[in-house]
Amino acid sequence: MxxxxxxxxxxxxxxxxxxxxxxxxxxxxxxxxxxxxxxxxxxxxxxxxxxxxxxxxxxxxxxxxxxxxxxxxxxxxxxxxxxxxxxxxxxxxxxAQLLDDRRTLQAVESAFRDLEPAAGSGPGVTFIGPLAGKLGIRPATLRKWESAGLVHPRRDPRTGYRVYDEAAVQDAGMTHQLRRGGYLLEQIAPLIAQVRAAGGPEPLEAALRDWHGRLAARxxxxxxxxxxxxxxxxxxx
Incomplete structure (x- = not known):
């Protein structure tokens, strides 16, 4: 008009x-x-x-x-x-939400930049309760991420409790950041898989560029x- x-x-x-x-x-x-x-x-x-x-x-x-x-x-x-x-x-x-999203993207990029290979991680370092508390989420959310194949804790052979080693903690942290960035679980799964296989953030460059583009468009x-x-x-x- x-x-x-x-x-x-x-x-x-x-x-x-x-x-x-x-x-x-x-x-x-x-x-x-x-x-x-x-x-x-x-x-x-x-x-x-x-x-x-x-x-x-x-x-x-x-x-x-x-x-x-x-x-x-x-x-x-x-x-x-x-x-x-x-x-x-x-x-x-x-x-304010857009600014927060930009800060989240910066945090994700920083996390991926410092990412170390998951293979060869040490023994279990934490359990579901402490990890959920550290991320500010519910234990049920970690279990949901596990069901979606995003996080792979091992089970203590004596107690059956979930034990999150360094690699699992890292995967949980990346999943948490990507969820905050607006990614769906089905979108996160291949990214986590690529990081595990590549041992670094390089496979995620396209996703991060897309995220930058979406924020700029907003x-x-x-x-x-x-x-x-x-x-x-x-x-x-």
Missing amino acids: GRNLQSGARLRPVDLARGHGLSTQAVRNYEEAGILPAADRTPHGYRTYTPLHAGALRAFLALVPAHGHRTATSVMRAVNEGAAEEAFRLIDESH GRAMLAGAAELEAYLRTRG
């Missing part, structure tokens, strides 16, 4: 929908969700929109790739309710979303 519409122009739902590859039902749903301001109605009950609604739609669609659908919805709802400070708080939280999307939101706020006055 172009930006050169007259301030008093009246738009139909289909006008907004066509400009963004949406259905008219999606536009109506966005209005009902508070993403768009409430529309006026014709004497026959038909919705009519204005360039203000077009600006709201542009802002929302720009915010989604930056902050996710849920946060973008909350931001637009807050703005339309006159609670701009709440909208800014939500955006600040999203920026950062740029945040800039685009901020620009559209600022334009919408100016339109609202």
